[in-house]
Amino acid sequence: MNPYVLMILLSSLGLGTTLTFSSSHWILAWMGLEINTLAIIPLMAQHHHPRAVEATTKYFLIQAAAAAMILFTSTTNAWITGQWDITGMPSPATSTAMMFALALKIGLAPMHFWLPEVLQGLDLLTGLILSTWQKLAPMALIIQTTQTTDPLILTSLGIASSLIGGWSGLNQTQLRKILAYSSIAHMGWMIIVIQYAPQLTLIALGTYIFMTSAAFLTLKVLSATKINTLTTTWPKSPILAAITTLVMLSLGGLPPLTGFMPKWLILQELTKQDLPATATIMALTALLSLFFYLRLCHAMTLTTSPNTINSAPHWRVQSTQTSLPLVTFITITLGLLPVTPAILMLTT
Template sequence: MNPYVLMILLSSLGLGTTLTFASSHWLLAWMGLEINTLAITPLMAQHHHPRAVEATTKYFLTQATAAAMILFASTTNAWMTGEWNINDLSNPIASTMFMIALALKIGLAPMHFWMPEVLQGLDLTTGLILSTWQKLAPFALIIQSAHTIDPLLLTALGMTSTLVGGWGGLNQTQLRKILAYSSIAHMGWMIIVIQYAPQLTMIALGTYIIMTSAAFLTLKMSFTTNIATLATTWSKNPTLTATTALVLLSLGGLPPLTGFMPKWLILQELTKQDLPVVATIMALAALISLYFYLRLCYAMTLTISPNTTNTTTPWRTQTTQNPLPLTMFTVATLGLLPMTPTIMTLVI
């Protein structure tokens, strides 16, 4: 892609998210979401592969539907209340429709069906942008209006997402689909606590972005997209393989890694709110997710690569990728848990 075009598209991505962050008016927020969608669409289809074009079409139709629902919800709310302010979402029909639209945008279950298919059709760099940056603007709107949305709806969406994200990833062999289901499960953890402690949602979103970035950059560095070729990474880069296993365990939420921090704080908050049953279901759903992360760790570290692989095996290829971003994200993924009190003090 032409570097000038790439610069314009990435600038538009930043502009769309910033517009949504800074907006207090529904139309401005909707405009920011639309700029975001239109900017990432050419990035998704840049390889001109039929699978990429199919994924781009699915993504565009889904996002256009969600944007239309947001516009309809805000218009309904303005009709009923005379207010376009995001914080004044007092009409229950409009608030429910708005939450469903944003759930469709970020891939919350049961509106998650587009997410694994779209992510599977993209290259790892664009998939990373889709899994991290594209979540920021919708989450800003959800946090601003969470107090007006039915708590039962938020709890149902959160629990459904964690369960679907766990069950859906069990029988997958493609790593991008596994990361998509991992994203769905993490979104559920963030949504379940947003009505009680929005600060914990921000902490969970931040740690999710760090961990997912480390996972995507690792797969990009090792040229791996499925479990069969995952077993060859030990021969290519033993250090990277060892850290990848720890990154996956961090995504699963095992102590003493960074991924344990948001789950621990969220379960603690749910217990404080007298919701022990919800906390128990969330913890059990995390165990289901942990199973497929352990499966990937097993494939990487404890199995020998098959004699015949269907993919090119670049045994001695020197990579031209910059290892610095991967190093930074991996260190943050593995070592932020002792910083929990400091992070809590800064955010809360």
């Protein structure tokens, strides 16, 4: 892709997210979401592969439907209340419809079916943008509208996302689908606590972005898209294989890695809110997600390559991409847990 066109598209991504962040009017927020969607469409279809074109078409149709639902709901709310403020949605019907539209935007269960299929058709770097940056603007709107949304709906979305994200990832062999179901599960953890402690949602979102970025970038360096490909990781680069294992365990939420921090804080907050049953269900769904991360770790470190594999083995890791972002994300993913008190002080 032409570097000038790439610069314009990336600038448009930043502009759309910034516009949504800074707006208090539903029309401006909707415009920001649309700029975001239109900017990532050429990035998704740049390889002209049938799978990429199919994924781009699916993504465009889903996002267009969600945007139309947001516009319809905000217009209905303005007709009822006479104002367009994002935080002013007293009607249960409009607040519920808006929450489901935003859930469709970010892929919360049960509106999650498009996300694994779309992510599977993209290259790893575009999938990284879809899994991280594209979550920011809808999450900002969800945080602003959560106080007018029925708590039962938020709890149901959170439990369903965590359960489906963990359960559906168990039988997957494609790494991009596994990361897609990981995204669904992590979104469930953020939604479950958003009504009680929005700052914990921000902490969970930040740690998720760092961990997912580290996972996508390491898989990009390894040129790995299937679990079978990971079996040749250790002979190619033992250090990178060990680091990737720790990144996957951090995504699973094992201490003393960074991924344990948001899960621990969220379970603690649910317990404080006198919701032990919800906290127990969330803890059990975390075990489902941890299982398929352990499958990846087992493939990378405890198995050898079979005699016949479906992909050609590359016995050297050759990468011309800059390593600074990769090193930064890996360092944060592996070592941020001890500064949890400082992070809590900054967010309260």
